[in-house]
Amino acid sequence: MDRAERNATLLALFMLSFFFGLVVYAAKGLKIDLPTCITDVQPFKVGKLIRHAPDRYELHVVAKMWFFDMNEGQTRVEVPRGSVVDIYLTSADVVHGFHINDTNVNLMAVPGTVNYARVKFDRPGTYHVVCHEFCGIGHQDMAAQIVVK
């Protein structure tokens, strides 16, 4: 390898390390982390919105062909502004996706297991949820809403 080539390689390595360092800082320092392995929550069959405190909610979502059961069969739930919501997600049949627009909540719903994310809704408005994983002929109609008041 000649000098120019070695320098280019080192520069590339330096840039990649720098970016990766930032990613690790964001994940572990700023706590913007990915979903992990949940071992203490059994898959459930019914969607539920549970209020623990005025600004603390637990949302159990069951994704199924082809709708999201967010709360006893509803596809629309309301929470007050500033709420912290713990989202538990499972699937009743095939693999689905769960993406809340304008948030970092982006989860896969895999049958037989439970996915988890926490989100704080600071801004009022309607948050659209779409299924973004192919789940059969009705996939394009599978959507839900979280209204923050």
Next chain:
Amino acid sequence: MRVSGSIRFILLSEIVFPILLLSFGVYHGVLQVLYRAGIIKANSVLGIEYYQGLTLHGVINAIVFTTIFIVAFGNGVVLYLLKKPLRPAVQWLSWLLMFGGTLMASWAMFSGKANVLYTFYPPLIAHWSFYVGAVLLVVGSLVPFFLDWIPNYLAWKRENTDKKMPLAVFGVFVNHILWFIMVIPVAIELIFQLIPLSLGIVKDINPLLARTLFWFFGHPVVYFWLLPAYVMLYTMLPKLISDKGKLYSDTAARLAFILFLMFSLPVGLHHQFTDPGISNSWKLIHAFFTFLVALPSMITAFTVAASMEYSAKREGGEGIFYWWTKLPYLRLEGDRWLFSYLFAGLILFFVGGITGIVNASYNVNLTVHNTAYVPGHFHTTVGGLSLLAFLGMSLYMLSKLKGVEVKFKGLAAVAPYIWVQGMFMFSYAMMVGGALEGFPRRTNTGLSYLNPDSPLYRPEWVGYAQLSVVGGFLLGLAFVFFLVSFLATLFAPNGQEPKLEFPIAQAYHDTPSPVLNNLKAWTLASVLLAVLSYLPALYDVTQRGIFYNSPAYHDKSPVPITPTETSQLDKEVKD
């Protein structure tokens, strides 16, 4: 060198058949932008449903076309550079397996019995012939490597003990070694999970394990598509620029191939960043290796640029910038037209490489996962450099094997630039719409989100979908230009001397590199690293993260087609 008889027929058909199939794939690609923008508001067109067309688009373009072409290219390179005859029996066996498998899977897809997309996604299940066809295609693609290329190389080595393996052969070998390793887990998924489930032999499977096995294959496969294009960039591009053109550094090229062999495999979890059931520590480790596997592409960017500069300067280019004017951007004499394909591919790959870093970046992935950003990204890689290099090389090999000049060379040479323009518009629309507005991928949005009459209407996505239509139209046009030239060359009367040759350049910096050439040791290291990086994830998805298996479902009904008497979950709830 001359080729004739059955070997010539096999090589020709391995080039022509995938291109003909690809026409279906491209047609369904163009249809998809129309569906997604709501210009077509329907479940199906001409008897093919949206998701069926999406399956055809993915499987044909990304698996069938690429695999058969890569075998043809490998056969060609090994034959031309080692000058050892290929064995007709081996080649026929491979041909029958690949073509037979493709026909089986095509039947399932065209008859609507396999609307499961290229990623399979159990517990959705297809007809068994789809999976068996896939297995046959893969086995057929490995046959020449083990029974033709390796024995021929060993024979060549005995006669040329003082020489290094030619670089193009080195690249082809690394690629097929990777291919062999990566298909093992997906073969396990097919043989032990999907085929038994589709036949009803087992009633349920572990879907998370299936996903993990699939993505062990699903990311490295993009390097399987990429490395043949790199072989062309390293060994052929300089020669297309100038007869005196040279590769800047042989050692850097070999180092890049070895880095791909090492780090292509322990990265699959970055497709499962948002999956449940896998500890995020393992996801972070795979993110790290994904960053590492970007390194050989960056080395390649330098080496290829340096080779272009060196070669353009042999044509009289000078200074820092003036040599750029000496590149044969659009030249029709001899084989220079092939430069357009590789150069246009490089432009797209520049975008593809950088946008790929976004996907790889662990938590940043949360903003783009399964949005339109992802197809926006990979259409500039596999739909950019890989596709353009494969199309160009298909046309090139066709003209040589026919012994004729390329017909409609002007159309052929301009097609890649139209493709680049179309892909810029398409990818921009998909990436920005996906990352900023959450426009989803793999969705027939014209029926719901982009239909003003639907309660789900999302007006913020309209502009992006419309721009992607313009891009899709240009992409279709570019492919038609290519196809006209390809078919005209195919149906031209045979020339005097059908032959096989490649414009292989020598290296400017060429040092002996015995460590890099020890493929056996690197293969072993690569397998070890891959196994180690996957053991914890496999433990998670089988022992810790999953509670129940799933029965099979058909894409049309929420009722399972392999019902267990009472599903495990029902039983637990009752107890």
